[in-house]
Amino acid sequence: MKVSRRAPIVVAVATAAMLALGTAVVPLAPATAVAAECSAPAWAEGSSYGAGQQVTYEGSSYTATMAHTAHPGAGWDPASTPTLWTLDGTCDGGPAPEPTPTDPPTDPEPEADTPVAANGQLAVCGVGLCNEQGKRIQLRGMSTHGTQWYSQCVTDGSLDTLAYDWNADVVRISTYVQEGGYETDPARFTALVNRYIDMLTARGMYAIVDWHMLEPGDPNFNLERAKTFFTAIAERNNGNNNIIYEVANEPHGVSWQTIKGYHEQIIPVIRAKDPDAVVLLGTRAWSSLGVSEGSNESEVVNNPVNASNVMYTFHFYAASHGQEYLDALSRAADRIPLFITEFGTQDYAGEGGNDFAMSQRYLDLAASKKISWVNWNFSDDHRSGAVLTEGSCASGSFGTGNLKESGRWIRDRIRTADDF
Numbered sequence: 130m131k132v133s134r135r136a137p138i139v140v141a142v143a144t145a146a147m148l149a150l151g152t153a154v155v156p157l158a159p160a161t162a163v164a165a166e167c168s169a170p171a172w173a174e175g176s177s178y179g180a181g182q183q184v185t186y187e188g189s190s191y192t193a194t195m196a197h198t199a200h201p202g203a204g205w206d207p208a209s210t211p212t213l214w215t216l217d218g219t220c221d222g223g224p225a226p227e228p229t230p231t232d233p234p235t236d237p238e239p240e241a242d243t244p245v246a247a248n249g250q251l252a253v254c255g256v257g258l259c260n261e262q263g264k265r266i267q268l269r270g271m272s273t274h275g276t277q278w279y280s281q282c283v284t285d286g287s288l289d290t291l292a293y294d295w296n297a298d299v300v301r302i303s304t305y306v307q308e309g310g311y312e313t314d315p316a317r318f319t320a321l322v323n324r325y326i327d328m329l330t331a332r333g334m335y336a337i338v339d340w341h342m343l344e345p346g347d348p349n350f351n352l353e354r355a356k357t358f359f360t361a362i363a364e365r366n367n368g369n370n371n372i373i374y375e376v377a378n379e380p381h382g383v384s385w386q387t388i389k390g391y392h393e394q395i396i397p398v399i400r401a402k403d404p405d406a407v408v409l410l411g412t413r414a415w416s417s418l419g420v421s422e423g424s425n426e427s428e429v430v431n432n433p434v435n436a437s438n439v440m441y442t443f444h445f446y447a448a449s450h451g452q453e454y455l456d457a458l459s460r461a462a463d464r465i466p467l468f469i470t471e472f473g474t475q476d477y478a479g480e481g482g483n484d485f486a487m488s489q490r491y492l493d494l495a496a497s498k499k500i501s502w503v504n505w506n507f508s509d510d511h512r513s514g515a516v517l518t519e520g521s522c523a524s525g526s527f528g529t530g531n532l533k534e535s536g537r538w539i540r541d542r543i544r545t546a547d548d549f
Contacts, residue, residue: 167220172207174199183217190217198289243333244268244298247549250370251335251407253438253466257499258407260549261370268335268501269543270299272471274508274515275341276321277309282508282522283325290527291507292332295543299335301375301470301503302326304358306342306351311358319361326366337409337470337503338362339375346381348391348411356398363402374399375470377411379444381421385413385428396436408439409468416444416471418457426461433465440466446514447487449477455491462498469495469502474535479505479514483535492542504539516540 167190169183178184178193184207185191191207191214199205207214249261257265271291273283283302291297302325304311304318311318322338329336340358342351359374366372376395380388392410399408412429414422418441419429429441443461445454461467472491474483495502509517509531516536521527532540 172199174206184214185220189219191215192217242549243292244335244547244549245330245333245371247547250405251373252405253407253440256462256464256466258440258466258468258501264549265499266501266547266549267496267499268298268503269547270297270301270334270503271295271507271516271539271543272301272337272339272503272505273303273325274506274510275303275305275308275310276318276325277305277313279508279510279522280321282517283328284522284525285328286525287507287522287527288328288332288334292334294528295540296547297334297543298547299337299373299501299503300325300329300507301337301339303339303341303378303506306340306354307344310341312351312354315354315357319358322362323365326362326369326372330369330371333371335371335373337373337375339378339470341378343379346379347383348377348380348388352391352394355395359395359399360402363399363406367403370405372403373407373409374403375409375411375442378471379415380411380413381415383413385419385424385432388413389432389434392434392439393436396434396439405438408436409470410434410439410441412441412443415477416442417450417454418443418461420450420454420457426457426464430461430464440468442470443467444469444471445491446473446475446477446479447491448475448481448484451487455487455494458491458500459494459498462494462500467500469500471503471505473505473514474538475512475514479510479512481513483513483538485538488538504543 167185169185169190172184172186172191177198180193182193183190186207194213194215205213248266252259254263254265258268259265273279276283288300291300302322304322306312326336340355342348355376359376377388377391388411396408399406413419413424418426443458458467473479474485474488475481492502506515507517508515509519509521511519513533513535516533516539517527518531518533521531529537
């Protein structure tokens, strides 16, 4: 089960941080008979606790050894996490119970890894995405909405939910260029992306830096802005092994040759600062491999970008994009590296009813060919494509009770076990 894989690592990181700050981490001594304080409140999942705070749990009293939040799904109850809690005694004042010996002794369960700890620096291998051991993998996760509108949905609480409850491997950080985005305040939006990268890095997740150019559809309109942005991001984060760059969200209205020329100018900018990172390249017609403008994948297959360690993006919205799109994706996946950096279970505007049957056909294909994917979007926008109910972000509520129908469906598919 994926839920428990990150909890031991977070505790270890917290302990290491205490040592780095000069705080003593004292090994737990055997419990002695004490009159345990049983008027303390009951421990509750999702609550935050300060060092020295007392709780009761399953008939015993515990004291927190360090400040922490009991993230939902992490399994950090007092009985299971002696790094976080000291057992004071039972609630009848008797001694703390001794562990029941087992014969033969059982080996401790190996600690599971975060996505980044398990896979390290990713690279393109043939038509797939491989980890640093050379194993082909599939990443699954969520995209933010435009951070100029929905930065309140990208918080420690929401990312904890994606990391520890949804078990997402990757989050796409969508920085719109126009529509009140990057062009209005480059320094602010660059700093915001760096902040989100740090937050994802702390949780062992991959970060897709999405240059969300949408209108106008020619990516060359924003070429100089893109060079400035990606130079700053790559220079600041080149020591990270969890960054993936998406350099043009949905080009449209221009030829593949024009888009290809843009890619071949941006890739060297990133490579100069971060030579090992995977770069994702938008395809024609809103990243549909040309299908939405009457073409097909052959234009990319027969005229690829002159660069290595790159993948091509494909976007679909299941209620609008049927068999023709699915067939193009299937054919292309056998010829070129692909990454689905955006999809929805609704229509192409992220609205209307959910077509879960068609969505599942896409995800089944992606699973069979190990095509990584990211869903649009983790916000509380009113549209059906936003997975959270309206008002969730302002209230800081990201649990399953705050999910729309599409959110529950997507969460279930992200939570299934990774093949790392």
